[in-house]
Amino acid sequence: MSLSTVDSVLARYRRHLSSGRASLGEMFGGDVEVFASGAWVRTSSGRELLNCGGYGVFITGARHPRVLAEVRAQLDRNPVATRLLLEPQAALAAEALASVTPPGLDRVHFACSGTEAVEAALKLARANGRRHVVGTVNGYHGKTLGSLSVTGRPLFQNPFRPLLPDVSHVPYGSADALAQELAGHADGTVCVLLEPVQGEAGVIVPPAGYLREVAGLCRRHGAFLVLDEVQTGLGRLGAWWGADREGVVPDVLLAGKALGGGVVPVSALVATDEAFAPFDRDPFIHTSTFSGAPLGMAAVRGAIAAIQEDDLVTRADRLGRQLRDSLGSLLRDVFGDLAVLRGVGLLIGIELAVDGLAGELLLELMAGGVIANHSLNSDRVLRLTPPAVLDEREVGFLLDAFDGAARAVLR
Numbered sequence: 001m002s003l004s005t006v007d008s009v010l011a012r013y014r015r016h017l018s019s020g021r022a023s024l025g026e027m028f029g030g031d032v033e034v035f036a037s038g039a040w041v042r043t044s045s046g047r048e049l050l051n052c053g054g055y056g057v058f059i060t061g062a063r064h065p066r067v068l069a070e071v072r073a074q075l076d077r078n079p080v081a082t083r084l085l086l087e088p089q090a091a092l093a094a095e096a097l098a099s100v101t102p103p104g105l106d107r108v109h110f111a112c113s114g115t116e117a118v119e120a121a122l123k124l125a126r127a128n129g130r131r132h133v134v135g136t137v138n139g140y141h142g143k144t145l146g147s148l149s150v151t152g153r154p155l156f157q158n159p160f161r162p163l164l165p166d167v168s169h170v171p172y173g174s175a176d177a178l179a180q181e182l183a184g185h186a187d188g189t190v191c192v193l194l195e196p197v198q199g200e201a202g203v204i205v206p207p208a209g210y211l212r213e214v215a216g217l218c219r220r221h222g223a224f225l226v227l228d229e230v231q232t233g234l235g236r237l238g239a240w241w242g243a244d245r246e247g248v249v250p251d252v253l254l255a256g257k258a259l260g261g262g263v264v265p266v267s268a269l270v271a272t273d274e275a276f277a278p279f280d281r282d283p284f285i286h287t288s289t290f291s292g293a294p295l296g297m298a299a300v301r302g303a304i305a306a307i308q309e310d311d312l313v314t315r316a317d318r319l320g321r322q323l324r325d326s327l328g329s330l331l332r333d334v335f336g337d338l339a340v341l342r343g344v345g346l347l348i349g350i351e352l353a354v355d356g357l358a359g360e361l362l363l364e365l366m367a368g369g370v371i372a373n374h375s376l377n378s379d380r381v382l383r384l385t386p387p388a389v390l391d392e393r394e395v396g397f398l399l400d401a402f403d404g405a406a407r408a409v410l411r
């Protein structure tokens, strides 16, 4: 693609998509991504970038062959179903997903985006009589109106008020704060919605035992527990789910991002029989045209098979430890006390103590050939969510690029 083509992409963004987005694109070098494979993204100018961003989608890397094979076969068979007849891919995908979620979570509702899965959970909670929602400060659950009501950041909420009524937020990581909040409501009326590790808040890892305490409190107060694993699920934390790390079984678990294998956008709500009963009784109470579309279902099967066959959960754990160790000592060398690294598995956050530094580091990394992310609910945290398929050479590339970028920022 020629430079003039890049210019025309920019012009079309400006004219038809978003001029703000176009300006951001220019800030990141004005390049255009045109191809992706494994951990790498190629741009129109021929640059190869190591993708350690992608907002947590690419645990399997891009275009994993197992996912592509399932999706291609389905594309040639029946990509979007009539919805009047039963369809085998949805049944198989639901079975595959239930086989890897915590025991007792067997009932599945598919959607396309993370925020849709959250909306489904909020409605399911209401249908189960839980009308008050307790979220966490800086928690992130998406930006449609229901999800946004629980996403704990006024910057995103304020332009769109009024949001859902009956939503409160408690500090994340404090079981005492949740206990106090629940004590202020009648038992059996609350839905608690939170992440096992807060991603967009800047990778906030709660104290060990927090999720177990949360689950215990919910049980005691008859609260409906929804774990939002849209970002943390499917191996990202070096476990299949954050719930597994503490042996917790929520009423509802939400998956997205990696669920479509980086090929088709898919998300899901997975629930216990009891929690799912309102949706089970009436299949039309919560529907969407593309829910369970066969192309996405093939991607789900491919993604789960790829994670299993390549042992990506174990690899995420091992690779996460290695990267966090190496990046941690590199950060200490370069930034001293100015930087703090947090993370579990391959969800890694680097908090820089000075405003603007995280953004500069992001730009320098990009200049050095690595894609990272900012954090939507925290301006000072740079996030790395590399795929679990990185090999030693790619790890070396990431560490070298990181070293160079960190030193450039400090200069």
Ligand SMILES: Cc1ncc(COP(=O)(O)O)c(C=O)c1O
Residues within 6 Å of the ligand: 055, 113, 114, 115, 116, 118, 140, 141, 142, 143, 195, 199, 200, 228, 229, 230, 231, 232, 256, 257
């Ligand atoms: C924990 C969590 N929940 C929900 C969402 C919303 O997902 P989507 O952007 O696909 O709507 C995100 C997105 O970052 C997320 O991290």
